[in-house]
Amino acid sequence: MCGIIGYIGEKRAGPILLDCLTRLEYRGYDSCGIAVKTDGSLEIYKDAVRVRELSRQVPLSEGTIGVGHTRWATHGAPSKTNAHPHCDCSGKIAVVHNGVITNYQPLRERLAREGHNLVSQTDTEVIPHLIEKYYNGDLEKAVAKALGDIEGSYAIIVIAAGEARLIAARRDSPLIIGLGDRENFIASDVPAVLDYANRVVYLEEGDLAVVTADSVRVKEGGRPVKREENKILWTVADAQKAGYEHFMLKEIHEQPRVIRDTFAEYVPGAEANGNSIAGDSLEDLLLLSCGTSYHAALVGKYIIEELTGSPVRAELASEFNYAGRVSMRNRAIVISQSGETADTLKAMKKLKDEGCQVTAITNVVGSTASRLADRVIYTRAGPEISVAATKSFTAQLIALYRLALPYARVDLRRMEKLTVGLRQLPGKVQQVLDNKAAIIECAVRLAAYENVFYISRGINYPIALEGALKMKEISYIHAEGYAAGELKHGPFALLGADRPVVAIAPRDGTYDAMVTSIKEVKARQSPLLALVEEGDEVISELADMVIPLPVVEPLFSPVINSVALQLLAYYAASKRGCPIDFPRNLAKSVTVE
Amino acid sequence: MKQAVILAAGEGQRLRPFTVNRPKAMLSLADKPILQYVIEALAGNGIRNIVLVVGYRKEQVYDYFGSGEKLGVELTYVTQQNQLGTAHALAQAKGATDDEFLVLAGDNLIETGTIAGFASVKPGAVLVKKVANPLRYGVVILDGKRVRAIIEKPREAGSNVVNTGIYAFSREIFDFTASVLDIPDAINNMIAAGHTINAVETEGPWLDAIYPWDILSLNDAVLQKVQGSSGGVIEAGVSLTGTVAIGKGTVIKSHSYIAGPVVIGEGCTIGPHACILPATSIGDNVVIAPFTEIENSVIGNDVNIGPGGLIQDSVIDQGCVIKGHFNACSDHNPNLANGEARETSIGVILGEGCRLGNNVVAQPGVIVGNYCQVQAFKLISGTLPDRSLVF
Numbered sequence: 001m002c003g004i005i006g007y008i009g010e011k012r013a014g015p016i017l018l019d020c021l022t023r024l025e026y027r028g029y030d031s032c033g034i035a036v037k038t039d040g041s042l043e044i045y046k047d048a049v050r051v052r053e054l055s056r057q058v059p060l061s062e063g064t065i066g067v068g069h070t071r072w073a074t075h076g077a078p079s080k081t082n083a084h085p086h087c088d089c090s091g092k093i094a095v096v097h098n099g100v101i102t103n104y105q106p107l108r109e110r111l112a113r114e115g116h117n118l119v120s121q122t123d124t125e126v127i128p129h130l131i132e133k134y135y136n137g138d139l140e141k142a143v144a145k146a147l148g149d150i151e152g153s154y155a156i157i158v159i160a161a162g163e164a165r166l167i168a169a170r171r172d173s174p175l176i177i178g179l180g181d182r183e184n185f186i187a188s189d190v191p192a193v194l195d196y197a198n199r200v201v202y203l204e205e206g207d208l209a210v211v212t213a214d215s216v217r218v219k220e221g222g223r224p225v226k227r228e229e230n231k232i233l234w235t236v237a238d239a240q241k242a243g244y245e246h247f248m249l250k251e252i253h254e255q256p257r258v259i260r261d262t263f264a265e266y267v268p269g270a271e272a273n274g275n276s277i278a279g280d281s282l283e284d285l286l287l288l289s290c291g292t293s294y295h296a297a298l299v300g301k302y303i304i305e306e307l308t309g310s311p312v313r314a315e316l317a318s319e320f321n322y323a324g325r326v327s328m329r330n331r332a333i334v335i336s337q338s339g340e341t342a343d344t345l346k347a348m349k350k351l352k353d354e355g356c357q358v359t360a361i362t363n364v365v366g367s368t369a370s371r372l373a374d375r376v377i378y379t380r381a382g383p384e385i386s387v388a389a390t391k392s393f394t395a396q397l398i399a400l401y402r403l404a405l406p407y408a409r410v411d412l413r414r415m416e417k418l419t420v421g422l423r424q425l426p427g428k429v430q431q432v433l434d435n436k437a438a439i440i441e442c443a444v445r446l447a448a449y450e451n452v453f454y455i456s457r458g459i460n461y462p463i464a465l466e467g468a469l470k471m472k473e474i475s476y477i478h479a480e481g482y483a484a485g486e487l488k489h490g491p492f493a494l495l496g497a498d499r500p501v502v503a504i505a506p507r508d509g510t511y512d513a514m515v516t517s518i519k520e521v522k523a524r525q526s527p528l529l530a531l532v533e534e535g536d537e538v539i540s541e542l543a544d545m546v547i548p549l550p551v552v553e554p555l556f557s558p559v560i561n562s563v564a565l566q567l568l569a570y571y572a573a574s575k576r577g578c579p580i581d582f583p584r585n586l587a588k589s590v591t592v593e
Numbered sequence: 594m595k596q597a598v599i600l601a602a603g604e605g606q607r608l609r610p611f612t613v614n615r616p617k618a619m620l621s622l623a624d625k626p627i628l629q630y631v632i633e634a635l636a637g638n639g640i641r642n643i644v645l646v647v648g649y650r651k652e653q654v655y656d657y658f659g660s661g662e663k664l665g666v667e668l669t670y671v672t673q674q675n676q677l678g679t680a681h682a683l684a685q686a687k688g689a690t691d692d693e694f695l696v697l698a699g700d701n702l703i704e705t706g707t708i709a710g711f712a713s714v715k716p717g718a719v720l721v722k723k724v725a726n727p728l729r730y731g732v733v734i735l736d737g738k739r740v741r742a743i744i745e746k747p748r749e750a751g752s753n754v755v756n757t758g759i760y761a762f763s764r765e766i767f768d769f770t771a772s773v774l775d776i777p778d779a780i781n782n783m784i785a786a787g788h789t790i791n792a793v794e795t796e797g798p799w800l801d802a803i804y805p806w807d808i809l810s811l812n813d814a815v816l817q818k819v820q821g822s823s824g825g826v827i828e829a830g831v832s833l834t835g836t837v838a839i840g841k842g843t844v845i846k847s848h849s850y851i852a853g854p855v856v857i858g859e860g861c862t863i864g865p866h867a868c869i870l871p872a873t874s875i876g877d878n879v880v881i882a883p884f885t886e887i888e889n890s891v892i893g894n895d896v897n898i899g900p901g902g903l904i905q906d907s908v909i910d911q912g913c914v915i916k917g918h919f920n921a922c923s924d925h926n927p928n929l930a931n932g933e934a935r936e937t938s939i940g941v942i943l944g945e946g947c948r949l950g951n952n953v954v955a956q957p958g959v960i961v962g963n964y965c966q967v968q969a970f971k972l973i974s975g976t977l978p979d980r981s982l983v984f
Contacts, residue, residue, distance in 0.1 A: 174662050174665065189660065189662065189667075190667055202641050202667075204639075205665075228595060230595060230641075230642050231691070232667075242655045242656070242658070242659040242660050242668075242670075243647070243651065243652075243654070243655035243670035244652075244655055250655070250656075253652045253655065253656045254656055257656065260859070260860060260877050260878050260894065260895075261859075263842070263860040263878050420880075420897050420914055423878055423880065423895050423897060424895055424897075424912055424914065424946075425895075426878065426894065426895055426912075427894065427895045427911050427912030427945065427946060428912070430614075430911075431614075431946070433652065434614050434650065550946075
């Protein structure tokens, strides 16, 4: 999914385009660009950066006509060359496009034979060259002819150096025209232009529109048609967040679907040819990553060790870069949502230099990590806007389960339990979401404290770390995750009535030890919030607050517990009035060391 | 008419167990919620500005439809905190509506043709339909084209013309929604106050699911119009006849037999040697083990059905795990439900997240609540409440 925007009017186009593009970033943000017409030429600025960074690079141009694009890569990696707008050979015609051209390969070859110079790996670039080919003074005709050659889906906006108008067209991708006073806008969706225009024309399938500063003409199949004007009464945030108050809550609720999508991505390949993902064994495996992805790696260590019996190392990429050692036999998996995390990329290069086989688990198709890696496993979480990672973490866990299961050395009955259990996960997560009332109640109580400890043991220890990370990053409550057995080596000194403890205690092999830890905590007067399985009586008796969660195979409990802790952090932050999607001092993708 | 308000806040008590965890409008037919058919019907008539009134489990609606972009519409969400009635629901949308708009129920199955023509009608109109069993619905008493009154579920019908719950209103309606809970009452008050309400009859389909087993006939209606497709892997020796739609990432294993109309979602594993017979919808991420036969049934997401089972005329909700040799054969079952006889033969109605051991036999017509557990070799019958344990 990409976002496109066009402006034609009397104001300077550059700042308006960039402002609208920031509202389209929820559709994708791996690269962006704008083209502005000035006198007889087009000025194009684009790069594999987010809109905010591009804004700093773009000089203020006088031009009052322009187009812009923000991208989520499907064909060709995110790079300056592959970013839109794309031009013809002369640089006089530029196009922004959202959609997928299915026959771009034969078109590319034909255009190349005809002498066109195509420089990117994108499907989009064939469009400006086709328009150039058909252009002899009438841009509208040339665009209509070019679109006749194209198969697939598109919403496009075309700008030409010699024309005081924009041409827009759509098929199977959305496009709207925002009507202003002596200015008009074209965009992928209404919220992008709502700050400037609240009268909107929705283009229909197959429409081609010619837009000037004071007119909009729409044609369907070459014949003029009338498209009615709609007045928009709602405000910007509504549509992008699809009803939710914050992107984070939207993304938390998307998780059942993300899990199913990730399954659909894997099932045929993994079951028919499972061993090809990471080579023929998972021995001597090294998992490397940063932040939330590091917590996924720690869970991965427990998963793979339990299923295969082979020891696994999980390390922080930022530390490994200075002190880590690998053996020649090492295989490595790096995990990065964005695929652009600087520390992780540096670690990848070091691993490659040492001769390691590197598999990347990432959410961004064509990201740097995916290009550096020998093999890539894509998580299908879709664009994640909230700085606090939620659905991408869950998708990483699912990827690790799928990765490890084909190598499992377990008997058939257990294998059957595991495969059935994995398929039940989306529904179990939905149950957590549907019954969030108990979590909200606990979150409201936690919001009153300034320090919280999170404890667990075994495979949920990393979830204690992750739960604490979510809490501190969005609610600004000082939260620390601890292995429950380590509490007595120091933190006991801090426990007391004003320091609540969140205990994650499913009924797995660690249960009895968790009961002991919880009693120790209670003895020091800390308020105790316990995440337990439905029907648990022992810990529910001991705890001050209880969040009962659906029962799953112990191996899959991290997914259930982390979703519950995401909601806990979200509602605590909400109670404290924090800017949840964009916490202070934090960036989504950390591209500096 | 350029705008529509869809009422999708309701829970649908009589459709339990399926509506315990989802709004009625999100009941799935051929792998799509009923609400999607309503939105597609509006888009098919050029109405793309849609206000959705949501309430019960509203997040599921948000998550599925988002901004409406995938369906080519612009959605605005309005929340009805307590589901007090349709007029109350409509009143919540007051701030988001234009001068005139259509009002539809999100949980009645319609098609583009159902509302063709009605989209351009003068406000102050009710879409009506002639049905065989009017006693289940609101009967419309007519005086020529004019509506004299709407009578909810009358003892005696007096007319077989019923209210489809689809209306064309101007903002005047909001003068009448405050004092009543349901739209028919508001209309009766409008008529009493001297307003003219016209009836427009539709020939197009309009189906309402009132009881859980109604899902089967709605599913059947939808499957008749489904387009065949395959996004999955079809292994050697599979036989596909009739219209079959198979989602991305699904594997149909060797020697399975599928006779359409059948819809199978994404990421499923079917067979080997599974037999899927007509009028069956299967959700995403479902496993059907070898030698299981499924006929005229609706299977939800994440369901796992073991080998050697027989499932006829059944609705199985998401996340159920059913072990081998499950028997849910169908038969005519004259049990009364809410005082009304079931007209169709049914197998089993199974709520979400149930776990059934090996060789469980379900008596025709059994209704099993959500999250029930049944031990191997048990015979189940009657109605089992949520979280029942059969040991």
